[in-house]
Structures are given as structure tokens and as C-alpha cells.
Amino acid sequence: MNQQEKMHDIIGVGVGPFNLSLAALLDEIDEVDSLFFEQNDKFDWHPGMLIEGTKMQVPFIADLVTMADPTNKYSFLNYISKNERMYQFYFLQRLDIPRREYNDYCQWAAHQLPSCQFSHRVIDVQHIKDNEEYFNVAVLNLKTDETNVFKTRNLIMGTGSVPVMPKSFKGLPDEDVFHTADFLSYQDGCRNAKSVTVVGSGQSAAETFRELLKEQRDCGFRLDWITRSPGFASMEESKLSLEHFSPDYVNYFYQLPQEKKDEIFATQGLYYKGISNHTINDIYNLLYEYSVGQEELDAGLQVLSEVKDIQPKADGSGYELTCFHWQKKEEFKHESDKVIVATGYKPYVPDFVHQLEDFIEWDEEGRYKVEEDYRLKKKQPASNEIYVHSGISHTHGVGSTNLGLSVHRNKVIINHLLGREVYPLPKKSIFQSFTV
Ligand SMILES: Cc1cc2nc3c(=O)[nH]c(=O)nc-3n(C[C@H](O)[C@H](O)[C@H](O)COP(=O)(O)OP(=O)(O)OC[C@H]3O[C@@H](n4cnc5c(N)ncnc54)[C@H](O)[C@@H]3O)c2cc1C
Structure with a gap:
């Protein structure tokens, strides 16, 4: 095991669409030193289901960056432009792009992001208290079989789900x-x-x-x-039903008591x-x-x-x-x-997260507790955070895996990470009200 001495600001586990979006947004922010590790040898979004003719269930505007900054170079429209397909896309007149194209777009973005390292599996995480507090992240290089240990102040879990x-x-x-x-x-x-x-x-x-x-x-x-x-x-695809996949609904849902959340979530199957x-x-x-x-x-x-x-x-x-x-x-x-x-997927929480039991708070159901701004609740104060994209339906509700909320979530995370409002957050973003 080789211990690396450099201290990173944030290390990401997994490069699916959620962490790829964070990597793309952080690429523009020089003051943050980030690294993202993905065990697969390239970005590949549910490759077994990239059936020709299948399309995204969210408009292309829910790409990696547009909802934070439409001028960002990793936008879907820039991908279309760089691939010289602007007129074909214009005449296509569709918001719901083919699933294969979304994957190709994400691969295009991932290729340009030096922070995303493929064929690297995170195998362990330890919280260290020396003169400074940080995480040691053990990463197995699947090409060389070597394990390197990286230091980081913060972590972001984007490990998605498994069949x-x-x-x-x-x-x-x-x-x-x-x-x-x-x-x-x-x-x-x-x-x-x-x-x-x-x-x-x-x-x-x-x-x-x-x-x-x-x-x-x-x-x-x-x-x-x-x-x-x-x-x-x-x-349930009516426009007003789709408003459940909005920051407003997430904010409303988050404030409810846990028993109420569990009760409501169990009735919302047809939304997703x-x-x-x-x-x-x-x-x-x-x-x-x-x-x-x-x-x-x-x-x-x-x-x-x-x-x-x-x-x-x-x-x-x-x-x-x-x-x-x-x-x-x-x-x-x-x-x-x-x-x-076709019996679905469940959130994937790696064992090393469970082994951080002294660091993280868990509920009676064995689920981790999550703060409103996507940090895992800690047992004791520490200057380090573990942000999470995966396994948060019990705290943040029905939109937790919806790609239309990915950029919003990353805006919240980036604002917290930098301790300032890099991205202003909307006060009200939909027509209906969920709270009084
Ligand atoms: C077939 C299908 C179609 C979908 N279509 C849509 C849609 O159209 N719209 C929508 O809103 N949602 C859709 N979803 C739901 C959701 O958007 C996806 O599941 C999405 O892929 C979730 O992204 P993610 O980044 O959280 O995780 P994932 O895409 O699951 O990626 C997680 C990554 O983490 C990696 N990983 C895990 N553990 C480690 C480790 N220890 N070290 C390194 N890497 C690790 C995995 O290899 C994986 O690549 C779909 C889901 C499925 C299954």
C-alpha cells in the first residue's frame, strides 16, 4: 500500500451521472482539488439496458451542468455542437433524447475530466485524527493490482444502485x-x-x-x-405530478418526521x-x-x-x-x-461505509441519517464531511434517484463545501405548494 501525501478537498466514490455532474461542475472551480474513482474501465450508464429506441425519462436539460450554469462547457448542447449535430438535433424536435445518446454525452464529458479515474475501486475508508482530521481512502487500481491510499478532507458517495x-x-x-x-x-x-x-x-x-x-x-x-x-x-407522468421531482418537494419532504416519510414514500411507487x-x-x-x-x-x-x-x-x-x-x-x-x-434495483452502500459506525449516525432501520444538505449525520463534531447521492430515499424522498435533481443536489453540496453561495438556490421553483 502506497500512502499518498497530498491532501485533496473531496474524493468521490463511483462515477455515475450524479458524481459525474459534480466532477463537471467542480472542474470550473479552481480552489477545489477533487478526485473521483470509478471501478469500471469507462463511464457506462446501465449498458445492459441501452436498447435502441429507449429514451430518457427526463428532458435533456437535466444534463450534467445546465441547471447550474447553461454556459458550462460540459452542457449537452455543447456536446451536440462539438459533434456537429446541431441541425439534426434541431430538426429532431425532442426533449427526451435517446438513452444511448445520453450515455455517449456522459462519456464525452468524462473523457475531458482529469479528476475522473476509471478502473479504480475504493476498497476502504478510515477517518484519521492526527494533528489534522481527514479520511484515508484506499483505492485498488484494477489494471495494476496496486493499492494507493489517498488523503481527503471530504468524501462524496455516488455508488448508485445494484440489481x-x-x-x-x-x-x-x-x-x-x-x-x-x-x-x-x-x-x-x-x-x-x-x-x-x-x-x-x-x-x-x-x-x-x-x-x-x-x-x-x-x-x-x-x-x-x-x-x-x-x-x-x-x-404518473402528468406535469403537476412531475413537480414532485423538484427542490420544493424535496425541501417539504425532508422536514417531515421519519415515520411520516416512510408512510408517504410507500404510497408513491407510481411516480417512479x-x-x-x-x-x-x-x-x-x-x-x-x-x-x-x-x-x-x-x-x-x-x-x-x-x-x-x-x-x-x-x-x-x-x-x-x-x-x-x-x-x-x-x-x-x-x-x-x-x-x-425485472425485479428492480436497491441502493448500494459499500461495507466500508457501514464500518464507519463510530463516525456516522444510523436509524433503527439500519439506514444512515442524512442532513438536509446531503451530509451524513456525524456522531461527534468533525471538520470532515461525507456527502451522499445514494441511499437517501428515506430522508429526501421520491426524487432521490431522479436525474432532474442531480444538478440541484450538487449545487447544495458545492455551496456547503465552499462555505459560500457559489450557486444561488431557488426559493420557489414550481407552481403548486406542498406546505402552507
Ligand atoms: C435502466 C435504467 C434507466 C434509468 N433511466 C432514468 C431516466 O431516464 N431518468 C432518471 O431520472 N433516472 C433514471 N434512472 C434512475 C437513475 O438516474 C440511475 O439509476 C442513475 O444511474 C443513478 O446514478 P448514480 O450516479 O447515483 O449511480 P450509478 O449510475 O448506479 O453509478 C454508480 C457507480 O458507482 C460505481 N461504484 C460503486 N462502488 C464503487 C467503489 N467502491 N469504487 C468505485 N466505484 C464504485 C459503480 O461501478 C457505478 O458505475 C434509470 C435507472 C435505470 C436502472
Whole structure:
């Protein structure tokens, strides 16, 4: 282990869109010495779900910098301009850019940011009290296998989320039973299968089903979609509902008592978990087209049914799914060669954060406590802060993973880090009021 002597102002763990936005904004601020470590060898935003035709669920204005400073060189429009696509983008007349383009834009920005170091995994963090207080951050270089220890006054956690797979679906061959997060890696295998089943009914499930439905007739596989939900519910996308993803709602939500927050958050699933209307329309239109002149479609959509277990068939020809219709209380079996599991993501809090238990305050549910300005609550006063982007739904609510709030959050963090108002914050940014 090599101890580096230089003291940084802030070190970022993970380079997803949230920390990349912070890196881009800090690039303009000379007085802050920042470093960001990402374990992947390049910026890549949910690569398994960069399906052609999928688009961002926020307008391109929610890029890395525009909401703080539209003149910043890392803006999406500057990316378009530098790539000489201004007229094509102008004639496209869309706010909701392709997901693949958002990824390409972020890669373009990341390439220009010397503070972002890829193929580096943060493996440990210790709070040190010498003459000076600071964090020691142990970072494994995945290319050289060397570990360096960096000193920093502050940390920012941007470790995002990881796919969730029910225990009973695990231990089967990855290429046959896999999470939507790996869809593009295993899509080819689906083309050669006799039957494919998608389990779950969020946006990722719908996008995967739509993509498979487009190919199904050419490839000849049977396609099924099973969900335990009572229906394929649409996401709440009206303009006034979208105002829940605003600084005003975050501020209102933050002030509520924790029990109230937990109660409210549990009722807000359709703000972020449902399926976009346009995706449901695409699927319905395809099903309608395919049904013309057909007695029966080679596709099934089954609601109210939980997949409890997946087992390989005795003759080795695919898998048997044990399903349970929870309203009729009836078990049934379903067979499929491939099963694509769309059971969502959970926030990723690395173990080394849990090991800072003497430094950080935790609630009764084992979640860290977070100050309004995104600093973890400390047990004792210290001159160092750990800011967080991830795992804050319980404190900051439904917009915690929404990209439309990323720049706002980074403005709050930068103002605190520098101890002055670098970016003025809006007093009221939406039409409705959440508080009196
Ligand atoms: C398929 C999909 C589409 C989405 N589309 C939208 C959308 O259109 N609009 C919207 O508002 N939201 C969307 N979201 C939600 C949200 O914006 C994304 O999940 C977003 O990627 C979150 O960004 P992040 O920076 O917090 O984390 P992530 O993008 O998850 O990035 C975290 C990074 O941290 C790295 N990391 C973790 N631990 C370490 C470590 N110890 N050392 C080094 N690196 C580490 C990981 O490798 C990863 O690259 C989508 C989510 C998914 C899954």
C-alpha cells in the first residue's frame, strides 16, 4: 500500500451521472482539488439496458451542468455542437433524447475530466485524527493490482444502485435466467430460444418485453410476461405530478418526521416504478398489429401472478416456473427456455461505509441519517464531511434517484463545501405548494 501525501478537498466514490455532474461542475472551480474513482474501465450508464429506441425519462436539460450554469462547457448542447449535430438535433424536435445518446454525452464529458479515474475501486475508508482530521481512502487500481491510499478532507458517495434478484431465482445459468440489467449481453441467446418469459412490470420489464416482441415473429419464440401486480400500471407522468421531482418537494419532504416519510414514500411507487405511457402504447400497438388475421397470439400477458420458484426441467429442456395467482390462491406451472427477471434495483452502500459506525449516525432501520444538505449525520463534531447521492430515499424522498435533481443536489453540496453561495438556490421553483 502506497500512502499518498497530498491532501485533496473531496474524493468521490463511483462515477455515475450524479458524481459525474459534480466532477463537471467542480472542474470550473479552481480552489477545489477533487478526485473521483470509478471501478469500471469507462463511464457506462446501465449498458445492459441501452436498447435502441429507449429514451430518457427526463428532458435533456437535466444534463450534467445546465441547471447550474447553461454556459458550462460540459452542457449537452455543447456536446451536440462539438459533434456537429446541431441541425439534426434541431430538426429532431425532442426533449427526451435517446438513452444511448445520453450515455455517449456522459462519456464525452468524462473523457475531458482529469479528476475522473476509471478502473479504480475504493476498497476502504478510515477517518484519521492526527494533528489534522481527514479520511484515508484506499483505492485498488484494477489494471495494476496496486493499492494507493489517498488523503481527503471530504468524501462524496455516488455508488448508485445494484440489481436485485430474488434468492429463489439465483444459482441458475446466467445466460438462461438473468436480470434486465444484463439484457443486451444475453439478447442473442433469446433469439435462438423456443420460449422467453419476462418477470416483473416496471419500465425495464416493459422495455425488454417490447424489444423481444419486435423480434418474436422473425425469431419464432413464444413470449410471456408475468407480474404479481394487479395490472401493467402506467407511471404518473402528468406535469403537476412531475413537480414532485423538484427542490420544493424535496425541501417539504425532508422536514417531515421519519415515520411520516416512510408512510408517504410507500404510497408513491407510481411516480417512479410504473411504465411510461409511450412504452405501453408501443406494446399495445404491436400486439394489435400481430393479432390481425391471427386466431391466437404467441404471446401472453399474465397479471396477479407471483413467480415463486424457478427450477431446471428434468429433461434439461428449459425451466419450470412455479407461479401463484394470489387473488384466486391457485398455484400453476409455466415453462420457459429463458427467464428475464425485472425485479428492480436497491441502493448500494459499500461495507466500508457501514464500518464507519463510530463516525456516522444510523436509524433503527439500519439506514444512515442524512442532513438536509446531503451530509451524513456525524456522531461527534468533525471538520470532515461525507456527502451522499445514494441511499437517501428515506430522508429526501421520491426524487432521490431522479436525474432532474442531480444538478440541484450538487449545487447544495458545492455551496456547503465552499462555505459560500457559489450557486444561488431557488426559493420557489414550481407552481403548486406542498406546505402552507
Ligand atoms: C435502466 C435504467 C434507466 C434509468 N433511466 C432514468 C431516466 O431516464 N431518468 C432518471 O431520472 N433516472 C433514471 N434512472 C434512475 C437513475 O438516474 C440511475 O439509476 C442513475 O444511474 C443513478 O446514478 P448514480 O450516479 O447515483 O449511480 P450509478 O449510475 O448506479 O453509478 C454508480 C457507480 O458507482 C460505481 N461504484 C460503486 N462502488 C464503487 C467503489 N467502491 N469504487 C468505485 N466505484 C464504485 C459503480 O461501478 C457505478 O458505475 C434509470 C435507472 C435505470 C436502472
